[in-house]
Amino acid sequence: MATIAEKIQSGFELARQINEAVWMDGRDSQQLSVDELCDYVGQEFSVNITIQVLDVETKAVLGFIMRYEEGRRACVYIVKNTPIRWKRLVGVKELCHVVVDTEEDFNPNGVDTLQRMMSLVADMDAIENLALRSEHIAEMVALELIYPHEDRRAHMDAIGRGEATFADIGTRYRLPEIIIQMILTPAYLAMCDKYWRAVDEARRAKVVALRAAANEG
Structure with a gap:
């Protein structure tokens, strides 16, 4: 399991x-x-x-x-x-x-x-x-x-500079403001970063394995 x-x-x-x-x-x-x-x-x-x-x-x-x-x-x-x-x-x-x-x-x-x-x-x-x-x-x-992960850090920076609000981002992505606030907490951002890194690493490892198999063939 x-x-x-x-x-x-x-x-x-x-x-x-x-x-x-x-x-x-x-x-x-x-x-x-x-x-x-x-x-x-x-x-x-x-x-x-x-x-x-x-x-x-x-x-x-x-x-x-x-x-x-x-x-x-x-x-x-x-x-x-x-x-x-x-x-x-x-x-x-x-x-x-x-x-x-x-x-x-x-x-x-x-x-x-x-x-x-x-x-x-x-x-x-x-x-x-x-x-x-x-x-x-x-x-x-x-x-x-x-709400694509790659947009989130830039949005946090914009909020920090006073150029955007959670409500603005909620309107853009048609999500409740409270959900945007949760997504942009440091803990949630870090957790998603970790899983996306794992996805990228798994994809790279797969490509390396496929190339190695092709070279052996």
Whole structure:
């Protein structure tokens, strides 16, 4: 079983691939609508995905994904009264479950997952916490798709100089201001730096191995 660190690195690599593919298609991933990303993910991962809005009043749950037919079909549910910027983040995050989850991450007991999300969890790699771990990883990958990592240090500098605010950046990337504040904390920036370095190192090692194999052939 993969550890949470291995799963995050794998998720960041998948985010890199999606961002690169979308960019090569002449589009900016941060400007993709949730519907467009849904079509892309569904095609790339061979899953028939639909999105439905739930006409309910709740603040406890903003959205969730349900899988059917052994994962070949999925439906993303988003609560109707969710604020527009949260709605976009929730939609992308739920689609990221299709991207990063494996069977071990599935949990048919959504209530259990919610309860674990509201409690302190010591071991994210414990079997009983895999669905919760999946929630954290899907959110991290979603943020890498919506708000490119390479822009963040410059934004921190601009904020430090008084040339930008968290609200300005939230407007640009259509994210809640509180999420921008979290992403730009030193601890979160350092964590993402670490995983992106690991992704780059793994890619370089793969290229070296492929060249060595070609030379031997």
